[in-house]
Structures are given as C-alpha cells and as structure tokens.
Amino acid sequence: MADSEAPVNNLYHSLDEAKVGRNHWLTVFTSGMGFFTDAYDLFIIGTVTVLLTPIFHLNTNQISLLNSISLLASVAGALTFGRLMDKLGRKRMYGVEVAILVVGAILSAFAWNFTSLLIFRIIVGYGVGGDYATSAVITSEYSNRQSRGKLIGTVFSMQALGLIAGPAIASIFLSSGVPSDLSWRIMLALGAIPAASVIYLRRKIRETPRYTLGIKGDLAATAKTVAWVTGEQAFVSTEKQATAGASMRPRPIARLTQKPFLLRLIGTAGGWFLLDIAFYGNSVSSPLILKLLQPKGSLLSHTLLSLLIFAVAALPGYWLAVFLMDRIGRRRIQWQGFAVMAAAFALIWLIPGGATSVAIFLPLFAISYFFTEFGPNVTTFVYPAEVFPTSIRGTADGISAGMGKFGGFLGALLVPHLLQSVGISGVMGIMAAVSIVGVLLTIVALPEPRGRSLEDASGELPVLFEPDSASTTSPTATAS
Numbered sequence: 001m002a003d004s005e006a007p008v009n010n011l012y013h014s015l016d017e018a019k020v021g022r023n024h025w026l027t028v029f030t031s032g033m034g035f036f037t038d039a040y041d042l043f044i045i046g047t048v049t050v051l052l053t054p055i056f057h058l059n060t061n062q063i064s065l066l067n068s069i070s071l072l073a074s075v076a077g078a079l080t081f082g083r084l085m086d087k088l089g090r091k092r093m094y095g096v097e098v099a100i101l102v103v104g105a106i107l108s109a110f111a112w113n114f115t116s117l118l119i120f121r122i123i124v125g126y127g128v129g130g131d132y133a134t135s136a137v138i139t140s141e142y143s144n145r146q147s148r149g150k151l152i153g154t155v156f157s158m159q160a161l162g163l164i165a166g167p168a169i170a171s172i173f174l175s176s177g178v179p180s181d182l183s184w185r186i187m188l189a190l191g192a193i194p195a196a197s198v199i200y201l202r203r204k205i206r207e208t209p210r211y212t213l214g215i216k217g218d219l220a221a222t223a224k225t226v227a228w229v230t231g232e233q234a235f236v237s238t239e240k241q242a243t244a245g246a247s248m249r250p251r252p253i254a255r256l257t258q259k260p261f262l263l264r265l266i267g268t269a270g271g272w273f274l275l276d277i278a279f280y281g282n283s284v285s286s287p288l289i290l291k292l293l294q295p296k297g298s299l300l301s302h303t304l305l306s307l308l309i310f311a312v313a314a315l316p317g318y319w320l321a322v323f324l325m326d327r328i329g330r331r332r333i334q335w336q337g338f339a340v341m342a343a344a345f346a347l348i349w350l351i352p353g354g355a356t357s358v359a360i361f362l363p364l365f366a367i368s369y370f371f372t373e374f375g376p377n378v379t380t381f382v383y384p385a386e387v388f389p390t391s392i393r394g395t396a397d398g399i400s401a402g403m404g405k406f407g408g409f410l411g412a413l414l415v416p417h418l419l420q421s422v423g424i425s426g427v428m429g430i431m432a433a434v435s436i437v438g439v440l441l442t443i444v445a446l447p448e449p450r451g452r453s454l455e456d457a458s459g460e461l462p463v464l465f466e467p468d469s470a471s472t473t474s475p476t477a478t479a480s
Contacts, residue, residue, distance in 0.1 A: 039162025068412035070125030077129025082398015095202030097130025109189035149325030267445025272404030281411025317373025337375010
C-alpha cells in the first residue's frame, strides 16, 4: 500500500470502528427533529381539510389537492437538495430546507382561501423533500459500521412521534371547544416550532468526513471532524496530511447509469414509490376511511381512533425496525414488511365484511401499519444513503426520496376518489397488489449492507485517492 493511502484508510477505519458517542447522537437529534416536523406537517392536513370543508366550501378535488400537494412539491425539494449536496457539499444545504419548511408552515396558518393555502403547502412540501434528502445522507456519512442502520433509522423514526403528535394535538383542539376557524390555523402553525428549534444546529454542523475526504480531498479537515465524531485525537500528522494532500487527487466521479448503481436506484426509488402509495394513501386519508367505516362517528372519535392505531401499531413498528436493523438486515425487514402488508390488505379485501366490520377491519389495518413501519417505511429511507458512492449519494438519495414522495402524492390524491368509486375494499385490494410488487423489487434489486463499511456497501473503492502520476482512466467504483 502506498504511503499516501495510509492516512485515508486510517481515517475511514476510525469512523467505521468508532463507538456510538455524544456527537453521533447530536447529529441524529439535529436530523430527527426535522422528521418529527415533516410527519406532523404532512399528516395534520388530513384533519385540517375536514375542518376547512365547510369554511372554504371545499369539494372532493380540492380536498385531494390540499392533502397531496405538499407531497408533490417534496419531489422537487428532494431532487434539488440531493443534487446540490453533491455539487456544493452537505453542510451548505443543511438547515436551508427546514427554514423553508418553517416559512411554509407559518404562512399556511394565515391562508385566507383554498388557493393561498395550496401555495403555502407547496412551500412546506419543498422543504420537507429537501429534508428527506439531506438528513439521511449526513447521518450515514457520520455513522460507524456496526450501528449505521440504527442511527439512520432513528432519525427517520422521529416520524413516528410526529405521526402521533398530529392526531393527538387535533384531538385536544376538537375536544376543547376552540372554534374550527381558529383551531385549524393553530394546528398548521405548530408545525413550525420543532423545525425552527434545529435550524441553528444544522447550520453549525461540520461538513461530513466522507465528503471532505472523498470529494474535496482535504485530509486535515477530515482528521479534525473524525476526532470530533470519535472523541479521540486525530492521528494523521500535519506532515503526513500535507504530503498526502499534495500527492493525491480524487478519482473520477461515479455515474448512476453504471452497473450496479442503476439497478440499485431502481430498487431504492421503486421500493420507496410503492411503499408511499400505500402509506400516504392510507394515512392522509385515514379520516375519510374511518368515516366510511363508521358513518355515524364524529371527527373527534375518528381522530382518536387514528391516534390509537398509530400509537399501538405504528410506533412499536418503527422502533423494532431500528432495534433489529443491524441484526437481521435491511433487506429482510423490507421484503418481509411488504409481504405482511400485502396479506393484511388482501384479507380486508377478500374477507366478507372485512371493509365494513370494525372488528375485522381495525386489527388487520393495525397489522398492516405495524409491518409498514417494521418494514419498508424505515428501510426505504435507510437504503439509498448506504448503497451509492459519496460522489452520487446525494443525487441518488434525492431521486429515491423524490420518487417516494411522488408515490405518496398519487396515493393521497387518488384514495379519496377511489373510496368513492370502489370503497374501502377496493382500495385495500389495490394496496395489496402494490405491496406484492414491493416484495419482488426488493429481492431482485437490493443488496444487504448490514455490517459492511459505507465504502464497501456503496460499491466505492476503499481508497478514494491515487498518486498524481497514476493514470486518470482508473475505474471509479466496483460492485461489492
């Protein structure tokens, strides 16, 4: 091994083998608070549109648009921020996306009609999409080898708390007697608070060591960040940093059209797209689904029922996925989750009374939620931050997240119409078919990154630099 390669490999080894410490968890908290907000903002709109229907005189098309427009806007946010992360760096983008989200949430609270609220929800969605792309990549590039799935999964699992906070806060307002024309504004405005609390932390976070080393070739800056992450003194001497920095240059940038990255992109983006059709289609429209199931129930009773399903089924599923991510692997959790989702949805569709009997529907619907979370809802977030090289990781993650949110947009947009035309039973049959495709795509297209270094799991060469005298035609990456 050339002397210039040793500092590079040593720094990667320090990151991979470091114990999970205070600054790992600081990064997770800084990222996770954004996901709490993302979930709250995306799911509270389902209750808000029910309250706004008589106030803004909304029709079914307008309800569908308000429920789904943030998801469509998040596609643009994910694609934009994902690409900019690779071009300009992770640090320069971090915090900008939650600032956009905060502005959108505050403006939404002051909307005066359907059109203004639609525009402000687009701003919210753009920020949410950017958050999906940036948070996973940054957490991944700070993580160690053995706990990377747990750390990235914990960031995403803050969504569970936001998922519960939405109906919990809505229930408080619905039962408190606060007028509807005021309560919906407060519900939307509250979404700005948790995101605003971490803007400063995000703007102050260091550039990730994988980016400073793999893209910038800055050994000195990387050594300082590694020391900050691991809590141990950087071991690359100033002399060795200067020598290595002068004698090495980055390899050519990888391309998403290369094997095996294109197949992986189909797997990460396609799996996320399929998952979010079912997840957002059912979650955003849960007030409408429960209204069809219990026509005589009140909005408060339906909101409390949603809260119960989320708390009893969804919340444990998120955290079980986090706990087992680095033990049984992402691939198994994902295909297994899709498979049980398909079975639960199919039973609601096929069993007589499955879509009309509360006693049959609710347990099966809860099972589907549990395995959505202990399944592809968590793993589709983790996967694209692990299986692509540093030079294209942001772009690939942005595309994957964008496709997921596009699937969520389609689900949230179409489910209200499908409920009217084919009912709960028909909707569940469609979701079963979507989930079966998810099983097949996971098995065919995705590798297992558990326990492997980020460079190995992503198919990136272990040494990202070569001497200046070396040929510039060396390969960018190899399949793992």
